[in-house]
Amino acid sequence: MLISTRGRYALRVMVDLAQCRSEDYVPLKLISQRQGISEKYLESIIKLLVKARFLSGLRGKGGGYKLTRPPEQYTVYQILSLTEDSLAPVACLSPDAAACPRSSRCPTLPVWQGLDRVIRDYLSGVTVADLMDGGACSV
Amino acid sequence: MLISTRGRYALRVMVDLAQCRSEDYVPLKLISQRQGISEKYLESIIKLLVKARFLSGLRGKGGGYKLTRPPEQYTVYQILSLTEDSLAPVACLSPDAAACPRSSRCPTLPVWQGLDRVIRDYLSGVTVADLMDGGACSV
DNA sequence: CAATCAACCTACCGGTATGATAGGAAAATA
DNA sequence: TATTTTCCTATCATACCGGTAGGTTGATTG
Numbered sequence: 001m002l003i004s005t006r007g008r009y010a011l012r013v014m015v016d017l018a019q020c021r022s023e024d025y026v027p028l029k030l031i032s033q034r035q036g037i038s039e040k041y042l043e044s045i046i047k048l049l050v051k052a053r054f055l056s057g058l059r060g061k062g063g064g065y066k067l068t069r070p071p072e073q074y075t076v077y078q079i080l081s082l083t084e085d086s087l088a089p090v091a092c093l094s095p096d097a098a099a100c101p102r103s104s105r106c107p108t109l110p111v112w113q114g115l116d117r118v119i120r121d122y123l124s125g126v127t128v129a130d131l132m133d134g135g136a137c138s139v
Numbered sequence: 140m141l142i143s144t145r146g147r148y149a150l151r152v153m154v155d156l157a158q159c160r161s162e163d164y165v166p167l168k169l170i171s172q173r174q175g176i177s178e179k180y181l182e183s184i185i186k187l188l189v190k191a192r193f194l195s196g197l198r199g200k201g202g203g204y205k206l207t208r209p210p211e212q213y214t215v216y217q218i219l220s221l222t223e224d225s226l227a228p229v230a231c232l233s234p235d236a237a238a239c240p241r242s243s244r245c246p247t248l249p250v251w252q253g254l255d256r257v258i259r260d261y262l263s264g265v266t267v268a269d270l271m272d273g274g275a276c277s278v
Numbered sequence: 279c280a281a282t283c284a285a286c287c288t289a290c291c292g293g294t295a296t297g298a299t300a301g302g303a304a305a306a307t308a
Numbered sequence: 309t310a311t312t313t314t315c316c317t318a319t320c321a322t323a324c325c326g327g328t329a330g331g332t333t334g335a336t337t338g
């Protein structure tokens with residue numbers, strides 16, 4: 001599985017906040033209810049988005065989360081990169097992988113490089129704005 | 140990680156046998172040495188290839204494994220499908236996944252479907268023959 | 279027939295990441 | 309000061325991955 005639930009949830013949060021775009025901050029509790037994801041688990045995911053400055057959080061009454069940029073400025077690739085340790089389809093292409101001693105004469109390496117390219121190109125070509133169809137803010 | 144070592148090893152075995160194409164059967168021991176993969180682990184992977192009739196195995200002296208078809212008739216996608224439980228990039232597209240109750244109004248579903256398509260198309264377009272560069276049977 | 283070779287089958291095992299849960303501390307507002 | 313809500317630190321069960329071990333069946337050769 002290339003994308004874990006963390007990544008899926010993160011993307012859903014971003015689209016959720018984009019669709020219900022308001023100047024106000026949206027509390028975790030509300031996002032959790034709308035998306036049907038446990039508050040506590042969602043919290044750990046949103047933390048990543050805040051750390052990367054994709055969202056800004058505000059504490060206290062009237063607090064919550066909101067996007068820091070317009071939706072078309074977030075690519076799906078950027079979001080998933082935060083939640084997944086690596087988006088590489090195979091271990092040998094993972095950034096934190098030890099260099100493979102066979103790489104210079106590995107006949108299968110080109111397939112993985114090509115696959116990696118195809119995945120990155122595709123995910124980089126889709127933005128959060130592309131996913132907010134109706135624009136309706138559903139409960 | 141979309142592709143596990145099982146899948147990578149399976150593909151390497153196929154390319155190995157294709158490059159060292161001979162009418163004779165090639166014993167596991169030799170493949171294991173050439174590829175630098177433990178005999179026992181490799182055995183569990185080759186078992187899958189035999190079961191799917193991608194390889195035929197012959198016991199006893201002079202036995203081993205060999206391809207059942209010419210290399211251009213194996214796509215990378217077919218091979219990886221054997222070793223990976225699912226090549227779907229997300230759980231909700233996995234064949235053995237329970238139907239997601241949100242699918243009808245999930246704004247992120249199209250991304251995953253598109254990604255799945257892109258991956259399948261790419262892997263279906265590459266065959267074992269495409270990976271046997273020199274054709275040299277090394278080591 | 280006996281010895282050997284090599285595929286085949288079944289079971290086990292440790293590590294690690296995933297998918298959570300729990301409890302509280304800090305900060306902002308009323 | 310009381311309430312809201314983010315933020316921070318642990319903990320935990322489960323499952324899968326990568327790998328190991330030992331024995332059984334079947335084919336060939338001397």
